[in-house]
Amino acid sequence: MPASLEIDLDRSSPVPLYHQVASAIESAIRDGTLPPDTKLENEVALAHRYNLSRPTMRQAMNQLVRSGLVVRRRGVGTQVIGPRVRRDLRLSSLYNDLVSEGANPQTTVLSLERIGAPAQIAEPLRIATGDEVCHLRRLRRVDGQPLAVMENWVPSSVAHLDKESLEQDGLYNILRKAGIDFRMAHQRVGATTAGTEQAELLQCNRGSALVMMERTALDSRGIAVEHGHHLYRADRYSFDITLVD
Incomplete structure:
Protein backbone atom coordinates (compact mmCIF):
# COMPACT_ATOMS: atom_id res chain seq x y z
CA MET A 1 0.00 0.00 0.00
CA PRO A 2 1.60 3.29 -1.05
CA ALA A 3 2.39 5.52 1.91
CA SER A 4 0.86 8.39 -0.05
CA LEU A 5 -2.61 6.81 0.06
CA GLU A 6 -4.30 8.85 2.74
CA ILE A 7 -7.91 8.17 3.68
CA ASP A 8 -9.95 10.86 5.41
CA LEU A 9 -12.44 9.11 7.63
CA ASP A 10 -15.52 10.92 8.89
CA ARG A 11 -16.14 9.20 12.21
CA SER A 12 -19.33 11.19 12.76
CA SER A 13 -20.85 10.05 9.44
CA PRO A 14 -23.69 7.50 9.35
CA VAL A 15 -21.69 5.71 6.61
CA PRO A 16 -19.90 2.77 8.26
CA LEU A 17 -16.13 3.18 8.60
CA TYR A 18 -15.45 -0.09 6.78
CA HIS A 19 -17.43 1.18 3.78
CA GLN A 20 -15.55 4.50 3.79
CA VAL A 21 -12.22 2.65 3.74
CA ALA A 22 -13.33 0.19 1.04
CA SER A 23 -14.68 3.03 -1.13
CA ALA A 24 -11.43 4.99 -0.83
CA ILE A 25 -9.31 1.96 -1.77
CA GLU A 26 -11.68 1.17 -4.65
CA SER A 27 -11.26 4.73 -5.98
CA ALA A 28 -7.48 4.35 -5.77
CA ILE A 29 -7.69 1.08 -7.74
CA ARG A 30 -9.93 2.56 -10.43
CA ASP A 31 -7.84 5.71 -10.92
CA GLY A 32 -4.56 3.75 -11.09
CA THR A 33 -3.08 4.88 -7.77
CA LEU A 34 -3.14 1.19 -6.81
CA PRO A 35 -2.38 -0.62 -10.09
CA PRO A 36 -3.01 -4.35 -10.67
CA ASP A 37 -0.62 -6.71 -8.80
CA THR A 38 -0.05 -4.17 -5.99
CA LYS A 39 0.34 -6.08 -2.71
CA LEU A 40 -1.63 -4.59 0.15
CA GLU A 41 -0.54 -4.60 3.78
CA ASN A 42 -2.14 -7.15 6.07
CA GLU A 43 -5.28 -6.29 8.00
CA VAL A 44 -3.40 -5.63 11.25
CA ALA A 45 -1.08 -3.11 9.58
CA LEU A 46 -3.94 -1.43 7.71
CA ALA A 47 -6.05 -1.22 10.87
CA HIS A 48 -3.13 0.44 12.65
CA ARG A 49 -2.52 2.83 9.71
CA TYR A 50 -6.11 4.09 9.73
CA ASN A 51 -6.72 3.76 13.48
CA LEU A 52 -9.44 1.16 13.06
CA SER A 53 -10.29 -2.11 14.76
CA ARG A 54 -9.18 -5.27 12.99
CA PRO A 55 -12.80 -6.50 12.46
CA THR A 56 -13.66 -3.16 10.78
CA MET A 57 -10.65 -3.48 8.49
CA ARG A 58 -11.56 -7.08 7.72
CA GLN A 59 -15.07 -5.96 6.66
CA ALA A 60 -13.53 -3.39 4.32
CA MET A 61 -11.25 -5.97 2.70
CA ASN A 62 -14.10 -8.46 2.39
CA GLN A 63 -16.11 -5.81 0.52
CA LEU A 64 -13.23 -5.31 -1.93
CA VAL A 65 -12.91 -9.07 -2.44
CA ARG A 66 -16.65 -9.39 -3.15
CA SER A 67 -16.36 -6.52 -5.65
CA GLY A 68 -13.67 -8.42 -7.54
CA LEU A 69 -11.05 -5.70 -6.97
CA VAL A 70 -8.62 -7.61 -4.77
CA VAL A 71 -7.87 -11.26 -4.20
CA ARG A 72 -6.37 -13.17 -1.28
CA ARG A 73 -3.65 -15.60 -2.36
CA ARG A 74 -1.98 -18.10 -0.08
CA GLY A 75 1.66 -17.25 0.43
CA VAL A 76 1.22 -13.88 -1.31
CA GLY A 77 -1.35 -11.99 0.74
CA THR A 78 -3.95 -9.57 -0.55
CA GLN A 79 -3.29 -8.30 -4.06
CA VAL A 80 -5.01 -5.82 -6.36
CA ILE A 81 -6.47 -7.36 -9.52
CA GLY A 82 -8.11 -4.20 -10.79
CA PRO A 83 -11.68 -3.54 -11.89
CA ARG A 84 -13.40 -6.33 -13.80
Whole structure:
Protein backbone atom coordinates (compact mmCIF):
# COMPACT_ATOMS: atom_id res chain seq x y z
CA MET A 1 0.00 0.00 0.00
CA PRO A 2 1.60 3.29 -1.05
CA ALA A 3 2.39 5.52 1.91
CA SER A 4 0.86 8.39 -0.05
CA LEU A 5 -2.61 6.81 0.06
CA GLU A 6 -4.30 8.85 2.74
CA ILE A 7 -7.91 8.17 3.68
CA ASP A 8 -9.95 10.86 5.41
CA LEU A 9 -12.44 9.11 7.63
CA ASP A 10 -15.52 10.92 8.89
CA ARG A 11 -16.14 9.20 12.21
CA SER A 12 -19.33 11.19 12.76
CA SER A 13 -20.85 10.05 9.44
CA PRO A 14 -23.69 7.50 9.35
CA VAL A 15 -21.69 5.71 6.61
CA PRO A 16 -19.90 2.77 8.26
CA LEU A 17 -16.13 3.18 8.60
CA TYR A 18 -15.45 -0.09 6.78
CA HIS A 19 -17.43 1.18 3.78
CA GLN A 20 -15.55 4.50 3.79
CA VAL A 21 -12.22 2.65 3.74
CA ALA A 22 -13.33 0.19 1.04
CA SER A 23 -14.68 3.03 -1.13
CA ALA A 24 -11.43 4.99 -0.83
CA ILE A 25 -9.31 1.96 -1.77
CA GLU A 26 -11.68 1.17 -4.65
CA SER A 27 -11.26 4.73 -5.98
CA ALA A 28 -7.48 4.35 -5.77
CA ILE A 29 -7.69 1.08 -7.74
CA ARG A 30 -9.93 2.56 -10.43
CA ASP A 31 -7.84 5.71 -10.92
CA GLY A 32 -4.56 3.75 -11.09
CA THR A 33 -3.08 4.88 -7.77
CA LEU A 34 -3.14 1.19 -6.81
CA PRO A 35 -2.38 -0.62 -10.09
CA PRO A 36 -3.01 -4.35 -10.67
CA ASP A 37 -0.62 -6.71 -8.80
CA THR A 38 -0.05 -4.17 -5.99
CA LYS A 39 0.34 -6.08 -2.71
CA LEU A 40 -1.63 -4.59 0.15
CA GLU A 41 -0.54 -4.60 3.78
CA ASN A 42 -2.14 -7.15 6.07
CA GLU A 43 -5.28 -6.29 8.00
CA VAL A 44 -3.40 -5.63 11.25
CA ALA A 45 -1.08 -3.11 9.58
CA LEU A 46 -3.94 -1.43 7.71
CA ALA A 47 -6.05 -1.22 10.87
CA HIS A 48 -3.13 0.44 12.65
CA ARG A 49 -2.52 2.83 9.71
CA TYR A 50 -6.11 4.09 9.73
CA ASN A 51 -6.72 3.76 13.48
CA LEU A 52 -9.44 1.16 13.06
CA SER A 53 -10.29 -2.11 14.76
CA ARG A 54 -9.18 -5.27 12.99
CA PRO A 55 -12.80 -6.50 12.46
CA THR A 56 -13.66 -3.16 10.78
CA MET A 57 -10.65 -3.48 8.49
CA ARG A 58 -11.56 -7.08 7.72
CA GLN A 59 -15.07 -5.96 6.66
CA ALA A 60 -13.53 -3.39 4.32
CA MET A 61 -11.25 -5.97 2.70
CA ASN A 62 -14.10 -8.46 2.39
CA GLN A 63 -16.11 -5.81 0.52
CA LEU A 64 -13.23 -5.31 -1.93
CA VAL A 65 -12.91 -9.07 -2.44
CA ARG A 66 -16.65 -9.39 -3.15
CA SER A 67 -16.36 -6.52 -5.65
CA GLY A 68 -13.67 -8.42 -7.54
CA LEU A 69 -11.05 -5.70 -6.97
CA VAL A 70 -8.62 -7.61 -4.77
CA VAL A 71 -7.87 -11.26 -4.20
CA ARG A 72 -6.37 -13.17 -1.28
CA ARG A 73 -3.65 -15.60 -2.36
CA ARG A 74 -1.98 -18.10 -0.08
CA GLY A 75 1.66 -17.25 0.43
CA VAL A 76 1.22 -13.88 -1.31
CA GLY A 77 -1.35 -11.99 0.74
CA THR A 78 -3.95 -9.57 -0.55
CA GLN A 79 -3.29 -8.30 -4.06
CA VAL A 80 -5.01 -5.82 -6.36
CA ILE A 81 -6.47 -7.36 -9.52
CA GLY A 82 -8.11 -4.20 -10.79
CA PRO A 83 -11.68 -3.54 -11.89
CA ARG A 84 -13.40 -6.33 -13.80
CA VAL A 85 -14.22 -6.07 -17.45
CA ARG A 86 -18.02 -6.27 -17.60
CA ARG A 87 -19.49 -7.06 -20.98
CA ASP A 88 -23.07 -7.04 -22.19
CA LEU A 89 -24.27 -10.12 -24.03
CA ARG A 90 -24.66 -8.63 -27.51
CA LEU A 91 -23.15 -9.01 -30.96
CA SER A 92 -19.96 -7.02 -30.46
CA SER A 93 -16.25 -7.73 -30.25
CA LEU A 94 -14.19 -7.73 -27.07
CA TYR A 95 -11.77 -5.29 -28.71
CA ASN A 96 -14.47 -2.70 -29.44
CA ASP A 97 -16.12 -3.15 -26.04
CA LEU A 98 -12.80 -2.48 -24.31
CA VAL A 99 -12.04 0.58 -26.42
CA SER A 100 -15.52 1.99 -25.80
CA GLU A 101 -14.89 1.70 -22.04
CA GLY A 102 -11.64 3.66 -22.36
CA ALA A 103 -9.36 0.65 -21.91
CA ASN A 104 -6.20 0.01 -23.91
CA PRO A 105 -6.39 -3.50 -25.42
CA GLN A 106 -3.22 -5.14 -26.72
CA THR A 107 -3.13 -8.30 -28.85
CA THR A 108 -0.41 -10.88 -29.39
CA VAL A 109 -0.99 -13.38 -32.22
CA LEU A 110 0.09 -16.76 -30.88
CA SER A 111 -0.51 -18.62 -34.15
CA LEU A 112 -2.05 -18.02 -37.56
CA GLU A 113 -2.41 -20.77 -40.16
CA ARG A 114 -4.63 -22.11 -42.91
CA ILE A 115 -5.90 -25.61 -42.20
CA GLY A 116 -8.57 -28.04 -43.30
CA ALA A 117 -11.59 -27.57 -41.02
CA PRO A 118 -11.98 -30.44 -38.54
CA ALA A 119 -15.50 -31.83 -38.19
CA GLN A 120 -16.25 -30.02 -34.91
CA ILE A 121 -15.44 -26.67 -36.56
CA ALA A 122 -16.97 -27.41 -39.97
CA GLU A 123 -20.36 -28.13 -38.35
CA PRO A 124 -21.00 -24.68 -36.76
CA LEU A 125 -19.52 -22.93 -39.82
CA ARG A 126 -21.81 -25.02 -42.08
CA ILE A 127 -18.98 -26.03 -44.38
CA ALA A 128 -17.59 -29.40 -45.40
CA THR A 129 -15.01 -31.12 -43.25
CA GLY A 130 -11.61 -30.34 -44.75
CA ASP A 131 -12.63 -27.02 -46.31
CA GLU A 132 -9.91 -24.43 -45.79
CA VAL A 133 -10.24 -22.10 -42.82
CA CYS A 134 -7.93 -19.56 -41.22
CA HIS A 135 -7.19 -20.71 -37.68
CA LEU A 136 -5.85 -18.06 -35.30
CA ARG A 137 -5.01 -17.90 -31.61
CA ARG A 138 -4.49 -14.59 -29.82
CA LEU A 139 -3.70 -13.36 -26.33
CA ARG A 140 -5.61 -10.22 -25.36
CA ARG A 141 -4.28 -7.93 -22.65
CA VAL A 142 -5.93 -4.91 -21.07
CA ASP A 143 -3.57 -2.17 -19.92
CA GLY A 144 -0.78 -4.75 -19.92
CA GLN A 145 -2.65 -7.38 -17.90
CA PRO A 146 -3.67 -10.70 -19.57
CA LEU A 147 -7.43 -11.11 -19.89
CA ALA A 148 -8.29 -13.66 -22.58
CA VAL A 149 -6.97 -16.39 -24.86
CA MET A 150 -9.01 -16.28 -28.06
CA GLU A 151 -9.17 -19.00 -30.72
CA ASN A 152 -11.07 -18.38 -33.95
CA TRP A 153 -11.77 -20.08 -37.27
CA VAL A 154 -12.71 -18.03 -40.36
CA PRO A 155 -13.46 -19.63 -43.76
CA SER A 156 -10.69 -18.68 -46.19
CA SER A 157 -13.30 -17.38 -48.64
CA VAL A 158 -14.47 -14.74 -46.12
CA ALA A 159 -11.36 -12.58 -45.74
CA HIS A 160 -7.58 -12.50 -45.81
CA LEU A 161 -6.09 -12.25 -42.31
CA ASP A 162 -2.53 -11.34 -41.40
CA LYS A 163 -0.62 -11.05 -38.14
CA GLU A 164 0.09 -7.32 -38.41
CA SER A 165 -3.57 -6.37 -38.82
CA LEU A 166 -4.72 -8.72 -36.06
CA GLU A 167 -2.26 -7.17 -33.59
CA GLN A 168 -3.41 -3.65 -34.45
CA ASP A 169 -7.18 -4.11 -34.65
CA GLY A 170 -10.03 -6.37 -33.59
CA LEU A 171 -11.06 -9.36 -35.69
CA TYR A 172 -14.62 -8.09 -36.23
CA ASN A 173 -13.30 -4.69 -37.36
CA ILE A 174 -11.06 -6.42 -39.91
CA LEU A 175 -13.94 -8.56 -41.19
CA ARG A 176 -16.24 -5.54 -41.45
CA LYS A 177 -13.59 -3.75 -43.54
CA ALA A 178 -13.61 -6.83 -45.79
CA GLY A 179 -17.32 -6.32 -46.38
CA ILE A 180 -18.85 -8.61 -43.74
CA ASP A 181 -22.18 -7.36 -42.40
CA PHE A 182 -22.67 -9.04 -39.02
CA ARG A 183 -26.32 -9.60 -38.12
CA MET A 184 -26.59 -12.34 -35.49
CA ALA A 185 -24.69 -15.00 -33.58
CA HIS A 186 -25.22 -18.20 -31.66
CA GLN A 187 -23.35 -17.98 -28.37
CA ARG A 188 -22.76 -20.24 -25.39
CA VAL A 189 -21.20 -19.12 -22.11
CA GLY A 190 -19.87 -21.55 -19.52
CA ALA A 191 -17.09 -22.19 -17.05
CA THR A 192 -13.88 -24.19 -17.05
CA THR A 193 -10.50 -24.23 -15.32
CA ALA A 194 -7.04 -23.25 -16.51
CA GLY A 195 -4.71 -25.94 -17.78
CA THR A 196 -0.95 -25.54 -17.77
CA GLU A 197 -0.78 -23.54 -21.02
CA GLN A 198 -3.74 -21.31 -20.21
CA ALA A 199 -2.38 -20.60 -16.73
CA GLU A 200 0.97 -19.55 -18.18
CA LEU A 201 -0.59 -17.28 -20.80
CA LEU A 202 -3.13 -15.71 -18.44
CA GLN A 203 -0.69 -15.49 -15.52
CA CYS A 204 -2.95 -17.33 -13.12
CA ASN A 205 -2.69 -20.57 -11.16
CA ARG A 206 -3.32 -23.90 -12.82
CA GLY A 207 -6.90 -24.84 -11.99
CA SER A 208 -8.05 -21.23 -11.67
CA ALA A 209 -11.62 -20.50 -12.78
CA LEU A 210 -12.07 -19.30 -16.36
CA VAL A 211 -15.11 -18.01 -18.21
CA MET A 212 -15.59 -19.89 -21.50
CA MET A 213 -17.44 -18.43 -24.48
CA GLU A 214 -18.19 -20.07 -27.84
CA ARG A 215 -19.75 -18.06 -30.64
CA THR A 216 -20.67 -18.56 -34.30
CA ALA A 217 -21.34 -15.27 -36.08
CA LEU A 218 -23.59 -14.97 -39.14
CA ASP A 219 -23.80 -12.26 -41.78
CA SER A 220 -26.92 -10.61 -43.21
CA ARG A 221 -27.38 -13.58 -45.59
CA GLY A 222 -27.40 -16.05 -42.72
CA ILE A 223 -23.97 -17.42 -43.70
CA ALA A 224 -21.59 -18.39 -40.88
CA VAL A 225 -18.48 -16.23 -41.18
CA GLU A 226 -16.62 -16.92 -37.94
CA HIS A 227 -16.49 -19.40 -35.08
CA GLY A 228 -14.69 -18.58 -31.86
CA HIS A 229 -13.70 -20.25 -28.60
CA HIS A 230 -12.50 -17.77 -25.95
CA LEU A 231 -11.25 -18.20 -22.39
CA TYR A 232 -11.28 -15.30 -19.93
CA ARG A 233 -9.86 -14.91 -16.42
CA ALA A 234 -12.94 -15.22 -14.22
CA ASP A 235 -11.50 -12.82 -11.64
CA ARG A 236 -11.27 -10.06 -14.26
CA TYR A 237 -14.19 -10.69 -16.57
CA SER A 238 -17.96 -11.19 -16.48
CA PHE A 239 -21.01 -10.97 -18.75
CA ASP A 240 -23.91 -8.66 -17.89
CA ILE A 241 -27.40 -9.80 -18.89
CA THR A 242 -30.56 -7.70 -18.74
CA LEU A 243 -33.80 -9.69 -18.47
CA VAL A 244 -37.22 -8.23 -19.26
CA ASP A 245 -40.72 -9.67 -19.02
